[in-house]
Amino acid sequence: MFVLELTYTAPLEAVDAVIPAHVAWLDEQYAKGLFLASGRKDPRDGGIILAVAEDRAQVEEVTAGDPFVAAGVCAYRITEFIATKTAPELARHRQTLG
Template identity: 40%
Template sequence: MFVVTVTYTAPLDEVDPWRPAHGDWLNDLIARRLLLVAGRQVPLVGGVYLAPRMPAEELDRLLATDPYVLNGVANHAVVEFTPMLVASGLEILKSEE
């Protein structure tokens, strides 16, 4: 599983025009369960995603299609981790390794 942080590399007025396309991109990935959670950082300096287990190269390819990245207004940092403990009801996220 992966935690992805998004950091804006441009002022918000340069990020905002790409927000609708970025939202469509997120909705598509969530619908296909390629992302599990997406939200804004507080304060608004970027976002955070939770992505399921997949080859790291596949995640890199997906993230490269982010309209924010394609338009040079944000970048991503990825941390891979193995979920060992989960809250009740979220057992599907627990690693089988």
């Protein structure tokens, strides 16, 4: 599982101009089953996405396709973790230490 932390690198006006394309991109990733949750940080200086993927390379490829990245308004920090305990709703995403 992955925590994707977005940090805005441009003024909010520039970020806001790209939000419709970013939201459409998010919807695509949810439809593919890659994203589990997402939202703005508070204070509003970026966002967080909880994602599942085969490996880090897949996550890096997906985040490179974010319209925020193409517009140069955010940078990603990708953290991988092993989800050994989850809420019942996320049981299918539990992992075991290998």
